[in-house]
Amino acid sequence: MTTPLPPLDVWYCCDQTLCNFNCPYCAAGLVRSAHKGKMWAGNESAALYKKVIEWIAAQSGFEKGVRLQTFGEPFLCDAFLEGAAWLSHRANIRFVELVTNGSRLLQEYGPFAERAEADRITLWITYHATECDAETILKGALFAQSLGALVIINLLLFPQTLQAVLVMRDRCLEEGLKVHVDLGYLQQNIPIVHERPDIVSRLYQWPDVLAMHLTAAITPFGQACHAGQAFIRILENGYVAPCGPLGQGAGHPVRFGHVLDPDFHLAESLYKTPKACTHRAACRCKEEFLNFAVLQKKYVRQRSMGLVEPRDPGPATNDTDAIVGLGAAGLKLKKALIHHHRLTPPGSGQ
DSSP states (O other), X not given: OOOOOOEEEEEEEOOBOOOSOXXXXXXXXXXHHHTTTOSBSSTXXXXXHHHHXXXXXXXXXXXXXXXXXXXXXXXXXXXXXXXXXXXXXXXXXXXXXXXXXXXXXXXXXXXXXXXXOGGGEEEEEEEXXXXXXXXXXXXXXXXXXXXXXXXXXXXXXXXXXXXXXXXXXXHHHHHTOEEEEEEOOBTTBOHHHHHOHHHHHHHSSOHHHHHXXXXXXXXXXXOEEOBTTTEEEEOTTSEEESOHHHHTOSSSOOOOEETTOTTOOXXXXXXXXXXXXXXXXXXXXXXXXXXXXXXXXXXXXXXXXXXXXXXXXXXXXXXXXXXXXXXXXXXXXXXHHHHHHTOOOTTSOO
């Protein structure tokens, strides 16, 4: 009997920077503004991207799920798409996930799908209500889905665009598209949690994931985590780290090695068991905090690094005590969660 290969999730964000949107909350806004109008941040960026893709493919000891992300819009960049399509054909690749704003799928996805292993492609389409009309996104998403892609529409909750997001959610469900509802960050704040906790509690699918999301937004310190064991982050400079917060940390970043180092062997560097997190600042990215052991026990990520499904389908569980760390807003959110999910408050004795 052949022993199955262990799964490894790989998140690689390269420094392709050109974008056709100008979202006020863009996490990559400073990077893009520093390289305004350029396809790539540096003269060697495209070449490094190709080498990283080849390095990922060469890691033969794992069944790999790969999320490819940029600082811009990937469907503006032929070189990026060529690499993603090539990677999708390689052995031991479970999926290749592209993070996109979805505005150019009608023009670009057909040629891309012809080059790629289409049934291994996942599209994580974030809907930016201030930048593009919903119909364009829906038509592109349905087109890509018809060509074999797994399509997920990611909806960011902001108070200012809440109505547009709610309408988009209903439209996606009507069309049979998978929907993921997430918290919108404005710099280091999450305005929707403070202003509309009732909406958050109603739309965020898994309450215990929400609790850990908000905990990680303060600090993941001490949480047992599978990052570095079953997940790695490849930074835009080619360094391989357990996760972004540790790999980019000030002082002494934690890094396993560099993809261009011929003496770097990933399998020898990975942790053997989950480790308690040593990062004391925020961990805001779902790709990373979903590696918490408490969530890994309950949920699995099949074809996306941002979408979880319960290992044992059943009623939603809830760790709402973790939300109390947010102070007054957290208490409001906890009450809303208890009301919405008809939970027994901790300490009630029932």
